[in-house]
Amino acid sequence: MSPSSPTENSADRPFRVALIGNPNTGKSTLFNALSGMRARTGNYPGVTVEKRSADLTWQNLRIELIDLPGTYSLAPRSPDEMLAVHTLAGTADVPAPDLVICVCSSRALERSLYLSTQVMESPVPTIVCINMWDELASTEAAPDPAELGRLLGAAVVTTSARRLQGLDELRAAAVRILNGSAATASERQAFLSPQLQEAAAELRMIVSRDVPHAEDAAEFLALRALVDPEGQVEQYLSKLCGADFRQRLSEIRSSLETSGQSLPRSEAVQRYGWINRVLQQVLRTTDDSPHRLTQTLDSVLLHRVVGLAIFLAIFLLIFSTIYWFSAPLSDGVETILGMISEFILSRMAPGSFRSLLVDGVVAGTGAFLVFLPQICLLFFFIALLEDCGYMARAAWLVDRLMSIAGLSGRSFLPLMSSFACAVPGIMATRTIENRRERMVTILIAPLMSCSARLPVYVLLIGTFVPDQSLFAGLLSLRGLTLFLISSLGLLLAIPFALLLRRTIFRGDSSSFLLELPDYRLPRMRVVIQRIVESAWDFVSNAGTLIFATSILIWAAGSFPGDRVERDQLLTEYEQLEAVGDTDSAEHERIAQRLNELNADLLRGSLLGQAGELTEPLFRPLGWDWKISVGVLSSFPAREVIIATLGTIYSLGSDVDETDDGLRSAMQASVHADGTPVFQLPAVLSLLVFFALCAQCVSTLVVIKRETSSWTWPVFSFTSMTVLAWVAAFLTYRISSLLL
Amino acid sequence: MHLANLNPGTKAVITDVTASTAGSARLMELGFLPGSAVTVIRRAPFGGPLLCRIRNASIALRQADAGLICVQQESCCTHSDACSSVAQETMSSVVVPVAELAAH
Numbered sequence: 001m002s003p004s005s006p007t008e009n010s011a012d013r014p015f016r017v018a019l020i021g022n023p024n025t026g027k028s029t030l031f032n033a034l035s036g037m038r039a040r041t042g043n044y045p046g047v048t049v050e051k052r053s054a055d056l057t058w059q060n061l062r063i064e065l066i067d068l069p070g071t072y073s074l075a076p077r078s079p080d081e082m083l084a085v086h087t088l089a090g091t092a093d094v095p096a097p098d099l100v101i102c103v104c105s106s107r108a109l110e111r112s113l114y115l116s117t118q119v120m121e122s123p124v125p126t127i128v129c130i131n132m133w134d135e136l137a138s139t140e141a142a143p144d145p146a147e148l149g150r151l152l153g154a155a156v157v158t159t160s161a162r163r164l165q166g167l168d169e170l171r172a173a174a175v176r177i178l179n180g181s182a183a184t185a186s187e188r189q190a191f192l193s194p195q196l197q198e199a200a201a202e203l204r205m206i207v208s209r210d211v212p213h214a215e216d217a218a219e220f221l222a223l224r225a226l227v228d229p230e231g232q233v234e235q236y237l238s239k240l241c242g243a244d245f246r247q248r249l250s251e252i253r254s255s256l257e258t259s260g261q262s263l264p265r266s267e268a269v270q271r272y273g274w275i276n277r278v279l280q281q282v283l284r285t286t287d288d289s290p291h292r293l294t295q296t297l298d299s300v301l302l303h304r305v306v307g308l309a310i311f312l313a314i315f316l317l318i319f320s321t322i323y324w325f326s327a328p329l330s331d332g333v334e335t336i337l338g339m340i341s342e343f344i345l346s347r348m349a350p351g352s353f354r355s356l357l358v359d360g361v362v363a364g365t366g367a368f369l370v371f372l373p374q375i376c377l378l379f380f381f382i383a384l385l386e387d388c389g390y391m392a393r394a395a396w397l398v399d400r401l402m403s404i405a406g407l408s409g410r411s412f413l414p415l416m417s418s419f420a421c422a423v424p425g426i427m428a429t430r431t432i433e434n435r436r437e438r439m440v441t442i443l444i445a446p447l448m449s450c451s452a453r454l455p456v457y458v459l460l461i462g463t464f465v466p467d468q469s470l471f472a473g474l475l476s477l478r479g480l481t482l483f484l485i486s487s488l489g490l491l492l493a494i495p496f497a498l499l500l501r502r503t504i505f506r507g508d509s510s511s512f513l514l515e516l517p518d519y520r521l522p523r524m525r526v527v528i529q530r531i532v533e534s535a536w537d538f539v540s541n542a543g544t545l546i547f548a549t550s551i552l553i554w555a556a557g558s559f560p561g562d563r564v565e566r567d568q569l570l571t572e573y574e575q576l577e578a579v580g581d582t583d584s585a586e587h588e589r590i591a592q593r594l595n596e597l598n599a600d601l602l603r604g605s606l607l608g609q610a611g612e613l614t615e616p617l618f619r620p621l622g623w624d625w626k627i628s629v630g631v632l633s634s635f636p637a638r639e640v641i642i643a644t645l646g647t648i649y650s651l652g653s654d655v656d657e658t659d660d661g662l663r664s665a666m667q668a669s670v671h672a673d674g675t676p677v678f679q680l681p682a683v684l685s686l687l688v689f690f691a692l693c694a695q696c697v698s699t700l701v702v703i704k705r706e707t708s709s710w711t712w713p714v715f716s717f718t719s720m721t722v723l724a725w726v727a728a729f730l731t732y733r734i735s736s737l738l739l
Numbered sequence: 740m741h742l743a744n745l746n747p748g749t750k751a752v753i754t755d756v757t758a759s760t761a762g763s764a765r766l767m768e769l770g771f772l773p774g775s776a777v778t779v780i781r782r783a784p785f786g787g788p789l790l791c792r793i794r795n796a797s798i799a800l801r802q803a804d805a806g807l808i809c810v811q812q813e814s815c816c817t818h819s820d821a822c823s824s825v826a827q828e829t830m831s832s833v834v835v836p837v838a839e840l841a842a843h
Contacts, residue, residue, distance in 0.1 A: 072765070072768050072769060073768040075764060075768065107795065107796070108794065108795050108796040109795075110770065110794050110795065111769065111770055111794050111795075111796060114768065114770070228764070262758070264764045264767065265756070265758060265767060265772075268764075268767035268768060268770075268772055269767075269772055269773070272770060272772055272775075294797075298780075298781075302781055302783075302790070304783075304784040308784060392799070395799075396783055396787070396788055396790065396799045397783060397784070397787070398787075399783060399787050399788050399799075399801070400783060400784070400785045400786055400787030400788070401785070401787075403801075409788075512788055512799065512800065512801045512804075513765055513766070513769060513798060513799070513800050513804065514788075514798070514799040514800075515796055515797065515798055515799075516790065516797040516798075516799060517797075
């Protein structure tokens with residue numbers, strides 16, 4: 001038995017089984033059904049593609065099941081799409097899988113088989129799995145799977161993953177191939193013309209000579225390079241093979257051209273021709289209309305007036321649910337953490353360790369747990385809308401609108417949810433298939449005015465913008481300012497997105513090819529699995545990083561500094577509180593001294609020093625060192641600036657945006673020369689800065705998680721800070737001249 | 740005539756797909772090929788994407804992509820027949836005969 005035989009390698013590594021298929025074939029549902037809750041997510045090295053896999057056991061065989069991203073063909077145009085070809089051919093680092101299951105949709109069999117025939121040209125044994133079989137089995141159009149398998153030259157299995165039907169048969173068929181008990185694969189079918197096959201066979205010589213690890217896949221790779229001019233496979237092989245490869249390739253292509261076979265067209269024509277003839281033999285009828293229910297629903301839901309109205313209603317409902325309902329849930333999380341803090345405070349004497357536990361560990365846990373309710377709610381709606389088939393239609397309805405910013409309709413939901421919070425919004429960009437559009441959407445999402453900015457706006461506008469009414473009482477100046485400042489990010493996001501689409505993420509601007517699946521009732525199991533998966537993914541991948549950052553920021557705000565006097569006073573203060581003495585002059589004196597000490601300690605800490613150091617940078621915006629410290633310390637989260645301002649103005653950190661003490665302290669704050677700090681131009685520049693800056697660690701961490709690279713959070717932070725500074729500077733200058 | 744100019748509900752046959760761009764390769768993978776029947780179902784508001792029925796699937800595509808696809812309406816009989824038969828010819832001339840397949 002050779003060392004690569006399947007039975008032998010099962011001892012040291014599991015069999016690798018890959019799932020591949022078109023979008024909308026239920027491939028992910030099948031993956032979830034096969035893997036239960038054991039799916040793990042990670043990233044493929046070097047690309048921004050999420051890797052979902054699961055370790056399973058099928059009839060005593062150890063299996064690693066891998067879910068490849070949905071694709072319509074093996075003609076990759078980007079490194080991300082190249083992943084499927086690399087997986088099937090194997091690379092120097094990762095060998096090819098032992099089996100590939102090609103998932104087809106029973107509703108669009110002809111088109112699904114297009115990808116299947118490409119996959120069957122790879123050296124990996126293939127099972128063609130016709131999913132959503134329940135939708136076809138009841139009609140007359142159902143083909144005989146055995147007959148189809150005979151014509152295709154591959155095992156054909158039928159499943160209904162949403163109903164958990166056919167899974168045992170699929171596993172059994174896989175095991176039969178893996179342990180070698182299946183009859184040896186029938187003779188390979190030739191899907192393409194003899195000339196193309198011969199050309200691939202010839203190029204194969206060069207490939208197997210120059211690419212040693214692709215020995216088995218040489219002909220497959222050669223064919224993929226041949227039929228897809230200027231595609232990724234051609235580029236990949238050109239790099240690895242000698243100059244004779246390119247030369248021979250172009251000679252072959254021009255000779256094919258003269259015989260009437262121009263590429264890539266001929267591949268599509270020949271493949272569909274082959275599939276058509278096979279389907280004519282196995283299909284009894286060809287029904288070419290969508291489900292009647294789908295037709296009826298579409299005539300309403302895609303109507304240019306009624307459809308748009310329903311669309312707006314649905315998305316307003318989602319948005320307001322996340323905006324309003326996640327607040328009590330997040331408050332609940334905070335209440336529980338508050339109780340834990342109270343418990344620690346009551347049991348431990350003041351000191352750095354207690355501060356680490358309360359302000360570092362508990363606050364850091366809260367820093368990512370508060371996002372969970374929003375993430376769960378958003379993914380509940382996403383899963384619901386996607387599973388019932390409405391999501392693609394929503395994208396279709398707003399595609400024209402989003403194309404203004406060089407994006408497609410797919411970007412609408414992620415951007416809209418970013419108005420509640422960018423963290424779930426950025427996670428929702430997973431529904432965008434086009435990588436460039438997804439990246440641009442991720443990068444502009446933090447510009448949307450999220451709910452964490454609101455307390456800052458309320459504090460500043462409520463304190464410094466005069467309470468005037470405009471246009472005969474129709475509008476208040478404060479309301480107008482709030483509206484303008486909330487729209488600012490959105491307004492600037494459009495040119496920013498266009499700029500990104502024309503520079504870093506240039507290319508296929510017009511491609512919005514989207515399949516609208518038939519409607520069906522959403523399955524609760526599918527929805528719940530989606531929620532659990534995204535919540536767990538956030539906690540395990542982003543949550544840990546957010547927690548770590550919170551601890552670092554706590555340390556920067558706490559050290560260095562002599563805390564002996566403060567801790568002693570705090571002990572006395574807590575003793576007074578414990579005996580209920582909260583009105584005496586002594587209590588008052590200690591409280592005041594504590595606030596002063598805290599303000600000094602913050603000023604002396606690393607964070608405070610950084611604030612003073614960077615003050616010259618912020619001076620052109622009209623700010624003093626106190627605002628600089630506040631802005632720096634709000635890096636973990638925007639709303640933190642209010643607590644920091646409370647500490648700096650010696651009022652204690654438990655102030656909120658409507659606190660009168662904080663408002664009057666800010667109004668009384670003066671520069672060294674006696675002029676008030678918070679004049680309207682400085683207030684406006686601070687508002688503009690907060691509207692545009694990237695002061696949110698959680699957002700940056702989620703960007704890192706979703707792009708699997710530190711480049712993009714750094715890029716996002718830098719570009720947004722520069723944008724915020726320039727806009728704040730212009731605001732300060734222009735309003736100083738006008739006001 | 741281009742697919743982008745078809746009225747919703749009209750059935751047509753594709754006569755040609757303008758080559759050159761990556762976009763046209765994507766269209767062909769989805770089955771927009773000479774000789775294929777296609778129906779425009781509806782158009783999105785404000786000049787948005789078209790919704791077409793092709794190969795038993797509903798595909799949304801933007802006007803720019805639809806402009807790459809030349810079609811012949813089914814109603815104008817004589818002319819369209821000529822077009823589609825030309826397309827059929829180009830398809831069958833380069834494909835392995837079906838009898839050969841059945842023999843396997």
